[in-house]
Amino acid sequence: MDYNKVAKELVPLLGGKENVVSATHCATRLRLVIDDESKVDSSEIEELDGVKGAFSSSGQYQVIFGTGTVNKVYQPFAQELGIEAGETSSNQQSSSGADHKEAAKQNMNPLARFAKTLSNIFVPIIPAIVASGVLMGVLGLLNTYEVFTPESAIYVLLNMFSSAAFIILPILIGFSAAREFGGNSYLGAVIGGIMTHPELLNPWGLQGGASPETMEFIGMNVELLGYQGTVIPVLLTVYAMSKIERGVRKITPSAIDLLVTPFVTVIVTGFVALLVIGPLGRVVGNGVTFALDAVYGFGSGLAGLVFGGTYSLIVLTGVHHSFHAIEAELLNSGGNYLLPIWSMANVAQGGAGLAVFFKTKNKKTKELAIPAATSAFLGITEPVIFGVNMKYRRPFIAALIGGALGGFYVTMMGVEANGIGLTGAPMAAIATDVLNYVIGFAIAVGTAFIATFLLGWKEEK
Template identity: 70%
Template sequence: MNYLEVSEQLVKLLGGKENVISAAHCATRLRLVIDDESKIEKEQIENLEGVKGAFSSSGQFQIIFGTGTVNKVYEHFGPMVGASMSDESGSAPSHNDAARGKMNPLARFARSLSNIFVPIIPAIVAAGMLMGLLGLMNTYNWVDPEGGLFTLLDMFSSASFIILPILIGFSAAKEFGGNSYLGAVIGGIMTHPALLNPWGLSGAEPETLDFFGFGVEMLGYQGTVIPVLLTVYVMSKLEKMFRKIVPNVVDLLLTPFLTIISTGFFALLIIGPLGRILGNGITTALDVVYNTAGPLAGLIFGGLYSTIVLTGVHHSFHAIEAELLVNIGGNYLLPIWAMANVAQGGATLAVFFRTKNSKTKEIAFPAAFSAFLGITEPAIFGVNLKYRRPFIGAAIGGALGGAYVVFAQVMANGIGLTGIPLFAIANNPLHYGIGFLIALSAAFIATLALGWKEEK
C-alpha cells in the first residue's frame, strides 16, 4: 500500500484541504471535522486501497483503516491538511472542540458523558472482575469467606465504587472545563468519613445535622453517579465565575477557596439530595420496565441498540449503567447491548461467506471478529449498514439474544465490556454464552435469508 498516494487521493475526495477543519486519529480510524460534508465523495473514498468503511458520526467524518494502517496514513495525511502530529490520540482539545461544534445538543451531551466515563471504565471493570471471582469463591467454597484472602479481595473489589464520586469528580471537572483536582475534592467531600457510608449497609439511619434551622442528613454519596455529576458541573461554572471577578494577584488563593466552600454547601444542602432522588428515580423506572416487560424489554432494547449507536446517544448509557451497579448490585443493560454487538458480528460473518466481492470479503472477516470483541464500527459502517439488509439481520439477532439474556436474568458486574470480554464480568457465564450463540446464529441466518444486492 502506497500511503502517500492514498493520502493525496483522500484529500481530493474530501473536497480539498480547505474543507478539512481538523484531523486526528484513534486506534482504527481517521477522525475528521469537515466544513461541508456535501463535497465528500464517500463511495470513492470507500473504494480506496486500505479503506474498510467511512461514516459520519458525533460531528466527525470517520474513515476506517484498521490498527497500524491508520497511523501510517496519518503520517502523510496530517501534514497535508495542516493537522498537528500531537493530535494523534484523537483527544487534542482543538479537535474535540471542533467536533463538538458540529454536533447537536443531544449528541454533545452524550459525548460529554462518554468523555467522563470512558477513562473510569478500567477501574470499574477491574472491580467487576474481582466481584465475579469473589462470587465463584463463595459459591464453590474455594476459600474461607472469613479468611484473610477473601477479606482483602473484598476490599479491593469495593474500593472503586466507594471512591467512585472522587473518580467522577476528577474526570467530570476536566470535561466541564474546571480544575480536575477541585473536582476530586468535591468527590471527597461527598464521601467524607463523617457522612454515613451507604455502600454495603442496610437499615442504618444517618444522623441529621442542624444547619441554621435546616436539617442536613449526614448520608454519604459513596458509589453514586448523578449527584456528583451535577455538583461538579455547578462547581465548574462557579469556578469560571470566580476567575472572572477575582483579581489575578489573589486568584490562586481566593478562587479555589470560594469554589470549594460554595460548592460544598450546594452539594450537601441542595444538589446532592436532588441528585440522589433523580438517580434513584431513573433506576427504579428501569427496574419496573425490566421486571414488568421482562424478555420483551430485552427484545426491544437488543433490536434497537445498534440503531441508537448510529445517533451517538449510546455514549450516555455509561452513567445509567453505573447507577444500576450501585443501586441494584448489577448491570442488566450491558448484556443486552452485548447481544446487539455480537449480532452485528454474526451478520458480517454471513456477508463474508456469501459475498463474491473480494474487497468486501477482505473487510468482513476481521470486522466480524472485532464485533465479537465488542468493537462494532467496522462491522456496522464497513459492511452491514452499507448493504442495509445485513443491518436488519443483525437487529433480529440482537433482539432474540437480548430477550434471552433478560429471560435468564444475566447481569454484569461492570460497564464497558461486551462480546467475548464480557464473560469475565457476567454473573452467569453459561446463560450469557447461550445468548451469545443465539444472537450470532440468528443474525447469521436472518442475513442469509434476507439477502442483499451485491455490488458489481
Template identity: 70%
Template sequence: MNHVEIAEKLVELLGGSGNVVSATHCATRLRLVIDNEDLVKKEEIDDLDGVKGAFFSSGQFQIIFGTGTVNKVFTHFGPLVGATLEEEDSNKKESHSDAAKKKMNPFARFARTLSNIFVPIIPAIVAAGMLMGLLGMMNTYNWVDPESGLFVLLDMFSSASFIILPILIGFSAAKEFGGNPFLGAVIGGIMTHPLLLNPWGLSDAQPEVLDFLGFGVELLGYQGTVIPVLLTVYAMSHIEKSLRKVIPNIVDLLLTPFLTVILTGFVAMLVVGPLGRALGNGITAALDFVYNTAGPLAGLIFGGLYSTIVLTGVHHSFHAIEAELLVSVGGNFLLPIWAMANVAQGGATLAVFFKTKNNKVKGIALPAAVSAFLGITEPAIFGVNLRYRRPFIGAAIGGALGGFYVVFTQVMANGIGLTGVPMFAIAKDPLNYGIAFLIAIVGAFVATLLLGWKEEGK
C-alpha cells in the same frame, strides 16, 4: 499498501486540507471534523485501498482502516492537514473534541459529554467488576474461606472503585466541564467524607441529621452514586469560572479555589446532592420496574433497537445509567443486552462474508466480524451491514433474540464498557451469557441469509 499515496489521495477526496478542521484517530478509525461536508467524496473514499468503510457520525467524518493501519496512514495524513495527536498544542485554536461538538445537535453533544467523562473511568470499574466475578466464583465453588485474609483483601480491592466513584467522576467531569480537575476530585471527596454515613452496601442504616441554620441536613454520603456528583461538579465549574472573572489575578490562586470549595460544598450538601440522589433513584427505579415487569420482552425490544441507537450516538450517555445501576441494583442488566446487539452485528457480517462474491467486501467482512465479537462494531455496521441494509436488519433480529434470552435468564454484569467476548470476564452468569452469545450470532447469521441482499454492481 502505499500509506503516503493513500494519505495524499484522502486529502484530495476530502475537499483539500483547508476543508479538514481537525483530525485525530482512535484504534481503528480516522476521526475528522469537516468544514463543508458537501465537498467530501464518500463513495471514492470507500473505494480506496485499505478503507473498510466511511461514515458521518457524532459531528465527525470517520474512515475505518483497522488496527495498526490507521496509525500508519495518520503519520502521513496528519502533517498534510496540520493535525497533531498532542492534547496540549499551543498553536491549536481548539481541541478536536471541541471542534466535533460544534457540529453536533444539543442532544448528541450531551451524550458525547457523558461519554468523555466516563470512558476514562471504565478501566477502574472493569477491574472492580472482574474482581467481583473472581470473588463470586471463589465463594460459589468454595475455593477460599470467605473469612480468610486473601478473600477479605480481594473484597476490599473490588469495592474500592465504587466507594471512591464520586472522586473519580469529580476529576473527570471537572476536566470535561472546563473546571479544575483537582477541585472536582475535592468535591467528590466531600461527598464521600468519612463523617457521612456510607450507604454503599447498607440498606437499613439511618444517617444522623445535622441542624444547619434551621435546615435539617442528613449526614448521608454519596459513595457509589453518579448523578449527584455530576450535577454538583457541573455547578462547581460554573462557580469557578464566574469567580475567576471577578477576582483579581494577583489573588486568584488563593481566593478562587477557597471560595469554590466552600460555595460548592454548601450547594452539594444542601441542594444539588439531595436532588441528584432523588433523580438517580428515580431513573434506576423506573428501569428496574421495566426490567422486572416487561422482562424478556424488554430484552427483545432493546436488543433489537440498540444498534439503531448507536447510529445516533445517544448510546454514549448509557454509561452514567449503567454505573448507577451497578450500585443501586447490584448489577448491570443493560450491558448484556447491548452485548447481544453488538455480537449480532458480527453474525450478520459473517453471513455476508460467506455469501458475497465481492473480494473487497470479503476482505472487510471477516475482520469486521471478529472485531464485533470483541465488542467493536463500527467496521461491521458501517463497513458492511449498513452498506447492504438487510444484513443490518438481520443483526437486529439476532440482537433481539439474544436480548430476550439474557433477560429471561437474568444475566447481569459486574461492570460497564465491555461487551462481546471480553464481557465473559465480568458476566455474573457466564454459562447463560455464552448461550445468549451463540443465539445472537446464529440468529443474525440465519436471518441475514434468509433476508438476502443485493450485491453491488462493481
C-alpha cells in the same frame, strides 16, 4: 500500496484541505472533522487502495484503513493538509488533541453532544470499574466453591479491593467530570471526597437497618447521608462547581487567584452539594433506576427483546455513550442488567458481518468484513455497522433480530454484569452467569448470521 498516492487522492475527495477542520487517527481509522460533509465523495473514497470503508459518526468522518496501515497513511496525509502529526488543520486556532475533540463535538446535535460529554467522563473510569467487577466475579467463584471462607484474610482483603472503586466512585467521577466541564480536576476530586466523607453514613448501611443522623442548619434539616457509589448527584455538583470556579476566577485578581478561587469554590460548592444538588440528584438517580427496574420487573424478557433489538439503532445516533452513567447508577442499586443486552446487540452485528463475508462477491467488502466482525465480537461495532451491514441494509436488520433474541435470552436467564464498558467476548469476565451469557452470545450471533442469508440483498455489479 503507495501511501503517499492514497493520501494525495484522499484530500480532494474530502472536499479539499480547506474542508478538513481537524484530523487525527486511532488504531484503525482516520478521524476527521469536516466543515461540509456534502462535499465528501464517500463512494470514491471507498474505492481508494487500502480503504476498507468510510462513515460519519459522533461528529467525525472516519476512513477505515486498518491497524498499521492507518499510521502510514496519516503521515503523508497530514503533510498534504500542512500540519504535523497530532495537530489540527489551519482552520483551527490551536493544535492540541483537545481541539479535535471539541471540533467533533461542535459537529454534533445537542443530544449527541450531551451523550459524548458523558462518554468522555466515564470512559477513563471504566478500567477501575472493570477491575472491581472482575474481582467481584472471582470472589463469587471462591465463595461458591468454598475455596476460602468469608472470614479468611485473603477473602477479606480481596473484598476490600473489589469494593474500593465503588466506594470512591464520586471521587473518580468528580476528577473526570471537572476536567470535561472545564474545572480544576483536583477540586472535582475534593468535592467527590466531601460527598463520601466518613462523617456521612454510607448509603449501603441503609440496607442493614441503619438510619442517617440529621442536623439543623439555617433552619433546614440536613440528612447526614453520603453518596458512595452514586453518579448523578456528583455529576450535577461538579458541573455547578466548574461554573462557580470560573465565576470566582473571573472577578479575582491574578495575584491572589491561587488562594481565593479554590477556597471559595470548595466552600460554596460544598454547601450547595449537601443542601441542594446532592439530595435533588439522589431523587433523580433513584427515579431513573426505579423506572428501569419497573420496566425490567414487569417483563424482563420483553425488556431484553426491545432493548436488544433497538440498541444498534441508538448507536447510529451516538446517544449510546450516555448509557455509562445509567449503568453505573444501576451498579449502586444491585447489578447491571443493561450491559448484557447491549452486548447481544453488538455481537449480533458481528454475526451479520460474518455472513456478509461469506455471501458478498465484493472484494473490498470481504477485506473489511472479517476484521470488522471480529471487532464487534470484542465490543466495537462502528466498523461493521457503517462499513459493512449498513451498506447493504438488510444485514443490519438481521443483526437487530439477533440482538433482540439474544437480549431476550440473557434477561430471561437473569444475566447481569459487575461492571460497565465491556461488551462482546470480554464481558464474560464480569458476567454473573458466564454459561448463560455464552449461550446468549451464540443465539445472537447465530440468529443474525442465518437471518442475513435468509433476508439476502441485491448486490450491485
